[in-house]
Amino acid sequence: MSGYDAIVERYRGVTGEAPEGLWYAPGRVNLIGEHTDYNDGFVLPFALERKAVVAAGRRVDGRLRLLSLELDEDVDLALSDLAPGQEGWSAYLAGVVWALREAGHDVGGATLVLTSDVPLGAGLSSSAAIECAVVAAYCDLYGLDIAPIDRAKLARVAENAYVGAPTGLLDQAASTLCQAEAGLFLDCRSLETELVPLPMAEQGYEMLVLDTKTPHSHVDGEYGTRRATCEEAARLLGVPALRDVTDLDAALAKLDDETMRRRVRHVVTEDERVLRALEVGRSGDLAGLAPLLTASHASMRDDYEITVPTVDLAVETALSAGALGARMTGGGFGGCIIALTHAGEADGIGRAIARSFAEAGYATPEWFTAVPAQGAGRLA
Ligand code: ADP
Ligand code: MG
Numbered sequence: 043m044s045g046y047d048a049i050v051e052r053y054r055g056v057t058g059e060a061p062e063g064l065w066y067a068p069g070r071v072n073l074i075g076e077h078t079d080y081n082d083g084f085v086l087p088f089a090l091e092r093k094a095v096v097a098a099g100r101r102v103d104g105r106l107r108l109l110s111l112e113l114d115e116d117v118d119l120a121l122s123d124l125a126p127g128q129e130g131w132s133a134y135l136a137g138v139v140w141a142l143r144e145a146g147h148d149v150g151g152a153t154l155v156l157t158s159d160v161p162l163g164a165g166l167s168s169s170a171a172i173e174c175a176v177v178a179a180y181c182d183l184y185g186l187d188i189a190p191i192d193r194a195k196l197a198r199v200a201e202n203a204y205v206g207a208p209t210g211l212l213d214q215a216a217s218t219l220c221q222a223e224a225g226l227f228l229d230c231r232s233l234e235t236e237l238v239p240l241p242m243a244e245q246g247y248e249m250l251v252l253d254t255k256t257p258h259s260h261v262d263g264e265y266g267t268r269r270a271t272c273e274e275a276a277r278l279l280g281v282p283a284l285r286d287v288t289d290l291d292a293a294l295a296k297l298d299d300e301t302m303r304r305r306v307r308h309v310v311t312e313d314e315r316v317l318r319a320l321e322v323g324r325s326g327d328l329a330g331l332a333p334l335l336t337a338s339h340a341s342m343r344d345d346y347e348i349t350v351p352t353v354d355l356a357v358e359t360a361l362s363a364g365a366l367g368a369r370m371t372g373g374g375f376g377g378c379i380i381a382l383t384h385a386g387e388a389d390g391i392g393r394a395i396a397r398s399f400a401e402a403g404y405a406t407p408e409w410f411t412a413v414p415a416q417g418a419g420r421l422a
Contacts, residue, residue: 046421048111049097049155056107056116057153061097062183067174067418068093069160069167070216071251071380072371073225073240073331074338075316077346079210081272081309082231082283084316087212088240088414089220090251094158094171095421098179101151106139108132111157121151126204134169137204138176141196142186149184161408164253165372169205170213173197177218178418191235193418194218220417227320231285238323240414242385245328249380250360250368250388252395252409254352256376264375268346271305284309308345312338332367332382339369348374352404356395357381363394380412 046064053061068089075085101107106124108117110131117132124140135154142149154176160168177193180186188196194214201207201214210230220226225238242248276283279293287293290310297303315334322330339357343349349357353370356379360368365381372378383391392409399407 046095046097046157049095049157052109052111053097053099053153053155056109056155057099059099061153061155062099063179064095064097064421065175065179065182065419066093066095066421067171067178067217068220068415069171070213070220071166071249071378071412072212073380074312074319074334074369076312076338076342076371076374077268077272077348078285078309078312078316079212079230080269081276081313082285083309083313084285084320085212085228085230086225086238086316086319087216087220087228088225089216089417090160090166090412091415092158092160092166092171092410093415094156094160094168094175096172096175096179097155098176098183099153100183101153103151105151106136107151107153108135109153109155111155112162127206128204133205134172134200135176137200138173138180138197140204141199142177142180144199145196147184147186147188149180149186152180152183154179161253165377166251166253167213167217169201169207170197170217173200174214174217174418178420182420190219190417191215191233216417218418220414222416223414225319225323225414227316227323231283236320238320239326240323240328242328242413246385247328247366248383248385248388249412250365250383250391250409251371251378251380251412252356252360252392252407253378254356254376254399254407255405256350256352258376261373261375264348265373268305268348271302272309275302275306279306285313304345304347308341311341311345315341328382329366335367335369335380335382336361342370342374346374350375352376352399353379355398355402355404356407359395359398360391363391365391
């Protein structure tokens with residue numbers, strides 16, 4: 043249990059006993075496929091080595107004791123009091139237990155002591171990491187036989203119905219289903235998945251993940267407007283969703299509004315790029331990913347207009363410092379970029395971006411090097 047002694051000790055402090063086990067679930071980055079999910083399209087995330095870990099054990103008193111080392115808060119709830127709309131971080135964990143019980147699983151209480159090195163609110167899905175770690179813990183503790191995709195769906199119910207955040211399945215599917223050296227292709231309409239080989243280390247690549255530290259502003263409003271424009275465009279084109287546009291030029295010719303045309307072009311070409319990334323993974327030479335990443339960024343910048351100056355500078359600097367391809371990842375208006383680099387070069391490119399940020403008077407970014415990691419499971 044080395045490395046997680048602090049949560050084990052904390053668990054002991056609360057219960058007087060050792061935990062029954064340690065379970066984990068990772069954060070994720072989206073390799074490609076941005077704003078395609080609500081258009082019934084395609085996404086391709088991979089899991090990070092950064093993860094949430096929970097020391098867990100059952101309780102017989104019908105209570106949930108929830109502790110987070112990061113937030114240093116101790117929450118004590120009766121199972122009978124669990125109800126959607128609960129505020130605060132503990133709702134993500136309590137929501138999982140609520141979702142399991144709502145789905146008819148006969149589960150009782152638990153003590154859950156949490157720690158995570160997924161940065162909070164950076165778009166790397168710290169929320170799905172903590173939810174999926176609790177799902178993994180509960181399935182083992184209470185002997186539940188739940189298929190991985192259904193575990194992801196339960197975690198999503200916790201986030202949508204209990205916490206009240208209207209997110210798609212991407213985060214929880216990635217955190218649960220991903221495997222080492224692979225990405226997860228997800229069809230957001232059928233919810234079918236395919237593991238896509240991404241043997242980055244073996245082929246001499248790594249991925250820089252850099253948080254620009256740009257505060258997200260106007261995100262909800264901008265997101266709502268983009269979504270409404272896509273729905274209106276699909277209506278005008280007579281298709282259920284933009285995913286169903288098969289002839290982009292013909293579709294663009296039917297639309298009068300220039301902004302709407304650009305939004306449609308992003309969504310349709312982004313879906314194509316995800317499908318091409320899937321082919322790259324299947325065919326095995328990852329060099330083919332680089333131009334797709336950079337083209338995705340240009341499309342988000344010029345057509346979907348969801349990038350901001352810090353993010354654009356980070357991507358430009360990454361490319362001029364030797365990255366093979368780079369893009370913003372996540373919903374936009376700030377957050378993280380990813381850059382595909384030769385092995386051993388990601389950190390230097392992070393430093394180059396930090397220098398260009400200092401020159402531009404921007405906040406200091408934070409970064410780390412990633413390779414596709416394993417989805418949720420038991421640690422000890
Ligand atoms: P993201 O998933 O992009 O990191 P969200 O806003 O979806 O951002 O989720 C972040 C929230 O998840 C935090 O505000 C907190 O409530 C919860 N959370 C994440 N990690 C932890 C943790 N280690 N301890 C307690 N709560 C956490
Ligand atoms: Mg989240």
